[in-house]
Amino acid sequence: MKQPKKIGILTAGGDCPGLNAAIRGVGKTAILKYGMEVVGISSGFLGLLEKDYMPLEENDLSGILTLGGTILGTSREKPFKKTHQLANKKPELIKEHYMEAGFDCVVCIGGNGTMRTASLLAKEGLNIIGLPKTIDNDVWGTDQTFGFDSALNIATDAIDRLHSTANSHKRIMVIEVMGHHAGWLALYAGMAGGGDVILIPEIPYDIKIVNKYLKKRVNSGKPYSIVVVAEGIKRPKGVSAATYIAEKIEDGVGVETRKTILGYIQRGGSPSPTDRLLASSYGAYAVDLIAREEYGNMVMKKGDEISAVPLSDVGGKLRLVPDKHPLLEKARGLGVCLGDTL
Numbered sequence: 001m002k003q004p005k006k007i008g009i010l011t012a013g014g015d016c017p018g019l020n021a022a023i024r025g026v027g028k029t030a031i032l033k034y035g036m037e038v039v040g041i042s043s044g045f046l047g048l049l050e051k052d053y054m055p056l057e058e059n060d061l062s063g064i065l066t067l068g069g070t071i072l073g074t075s076r077e078k079p080f081k082k083t084h085q086l087a088n089k090k091p092e093l094i095k096e097h098y099m100e101a102g103f104d105c106v107v108c109i110g111g112n113g114t115m116r117t118a119s120l121l122a123k124e125g126l127n128i129i130g131l132p133k134t135i136d137n138d139v140w141g142t143d144q145t146f147g148f149d150s151a152l153n154i155a156t157d158a159i160d161r162l163h164s165t166a167n168s169h170k171r172i173m174v175i176e177v178m179g180h181h182a183g184w185l186a187l188y189a190g191m192a193g194g195g196d197v198i199l200i201p202e203i204p205y206d207i208k209i210v211n212k213y214l215k216k217r218v219n220s221g222k223p224y225s226i227v228v229v230a231e232g233i234k235r236p237k238g239v240s241a242a243t244y245i246a247e248k249i250e251d252g253v254g255v256e257t258r259k260t261i262l263g264y265i266q267r268g269g270s271p272s273p274t275d276r277l278l279a280s281s282y283g284a285y286a287v288d289l290i291a292r293e294e295y296g297n298m299v300m301k302k303g304d305e306i307s308a309v310p311l312s313d314v315g316g317k318l319r320l321v322p323d324k325h326p327l328l329e330k331a332r333g334l335g336v337c338l339g340d341t342l
């Protein structure tokens, strides 16, 4: 009789809500639908280097759907990084440990960095499946990463709360959300929260335009304004986006301005129902791919359909907000300032 497949699961890169839902989705489908053996790999690719594994039975996967973080732990270990002392040996070591453990496939749950490593490991001949997660929503090849919707809820709630305090004090409130390269979270939360100014890394802004716009609001009797900025917008080195923009606005507009940096709150806590569904579905689909031996793919979503894209197409790319994105046009139409034109 054919041996049941043995699969490893790891979570790598920055954490986000929904990781445990994805681990559960992979693990339960593998055990219950296909009778596979499931092994958790600790702390991302570090666990493969250090042979730090934990067997996962069905009971270990119960009660984790709603939990934030990851029961497997994570790290930013990048085994193919050239600057590292053991750079050339790490991929070999991972290959060796993969074979030694008898894995038929490893499911790598992560963002862009993880998908890059996953595609390189697949190129080295390992059976790999990628699952896209990140609050930044910037993984190329999928419309949606899990983690994004939860972070969007948190950031929108924060903007809602800033409205009332801004109104009471007649202040300008600057709120910084995560997103180094991509402005998805700032754009979506900014629109959902009714931000007046939204600055994203993809659209170069002119602070004079921003200040002119805010002055116009003051002169037309609007008592307060909300400015949503992505952490990755252009600014001097060593100063946060919110700090820099808030100072420039207070100087230029002459209205008391406060800043809020939302930080890691965006990555913590229980996943939203949308993320629970997405992570569970991605996890289940990953195992269907393994059962069909369609390795070297990342699970993705286009429209309503979950499908797969080759990891070799994904690795090393970023999904940025395109300049013709419909929500940008809607924002402009609603009178939101994106920092480039009045």
Ligand code: F6P
Residues within 6 Å of the ligand: 014, 015, 111, 134, 135, 136, 178, 179, 180, 231, 267
């Ligand atoms: O990649 C997700 C992300 O949340 C980015 O938006 C953020 O800049 C980064 O991770 C920070 O990660 P850490 O401080 O954990 O390395």
